[in-house]
Amino acid sequence: MLYTTILFDLDHTLLDSHASEAAAFDVTMRSVGIDPTPEVFAAYQGLNQALWRQVEAGELSPNDVKVLRFEQLLERVGARADPVEMGATFVGGLADHGELYDGASQLLADLAVSCRLALITNGIGQVQRGRLDRLGLADVFEVVSISGEMGTSKPGRAIFDATLDALGIDDRSSVVMIGDSLSSDIQGGINAGVDTIWFNPFDDVRADGVAPTHTISELGAVPGIVADVEPTRRQGFDVS
Ligand SMILES: [Mg+2]
Missing domain, CATH: 1.10.150.240 (Putative phosphatase; domain 2)
Structure with a gap:
């Protein structure tokens, strides 16, 4: 892993x-x-x-x-x-309103077998808690960090530090942040000293100076990166 x-x-x-x-x-x-x-x-x-x-x-x-x-x-x-x-x-x-992307729910269930999962979101507490409850995600994440509740936002390092402290993690070398935003998720991960996966489904041009560790165009590629194996060698995941 x-x-x-x-x-x-x-x-x-x-x-x-x-x-x-x-x-x-x-x-x-x-x-x-x-x-x-x-x-x-x-x-x-x-x-x-x-x-x-x-x-x-x-x-x-x-x-x-x-x-x-x-x-x-x-x-x-x-x-x-x-x-x-x-x-x-x-x-x-x-x-x-709003649903998870296709495959997101299964992805979280698959990852939860071998990984610890946490959520770090810039948003309003009432909105994000309401969504997590409605979508059945409230218990999927060990720690849920919502900027509106914490008074600190991505890409600042503090919200990452608080999340990793709550998880009891000191060694950040086996931690990865996944998100669609270069300015908050990827820059935040860099600020916090963790690796990053940029989810870029629409093939956006990368801003200068923000270099993700990995870039993916679909969520199905995540398990291959996390487990350090070629996605095509995993069974049951269609990455085409
Ligand atoms: Mg986002």
């Missing part, structure tokens, strides 16, 4: 967060009588991404994002509604 402890990201790595977000957005906008057109959703996504970049930079807390994204969106579309109420509706919608 190359790795015996695996740190997972949740959004866009295990969970189809795009579908979750789209459904929650729809419910939220209709609740205040605004038509959730593709243009309005695109505007929201741009504002939301910019706010989460500020969280990564330590300029905002995840909880600030809840209201700010709707405050800014209402200003952008020139509509009047209560952004606090919208934020609450949206948070409930995020927890209530």
Whole structure:
């Protein structure tokens, strides 16, 4: 085994967060009588991404994002509604919608046989806990670290240190972080001194200066890397 402890990201790595977000957005906008057109959703996504970049930079807390994204969106579309109420509706919608990617559940079950699993996610506690409960993942991870509950976010080292301390792990050479984001997951893993697996299903161009240990385009490749064997030699995993 190359790795015996695996740190997972949740959004866009295990969970189809795009579908979750789209459904929650729809419910939220209709609740205040605004038509959730593709243009309005695109505007929201741009504002939301910019706010989460500020969280990564330590300029905002995840909880600030809840209201700010709707405050800014209402200003952008020139509509009047209560952004606090919208934020609450949206948070409930995020927890209530979205499924795991195909194969993610089986992957976690397979890995749990020989590895310790933990989750490190930049997000709001209520949203992420709601999702983990609904998807039956609450007990899959030995430790669940949510930035909104801990007051510290990826890519900072502190959330990794807290997670590994909770696992009682000193030797980080057999630990690997898996995630879709170079700026939070991969840079965070590098900051924490652990190896990294970049999940890059859409063949994004890698940013300069952030070098993952491994890069994969599908989750089925994870067991081969963790066990240090060619994926094709494992039985029961279709990696084509
Ligand atoms: Mg992610």
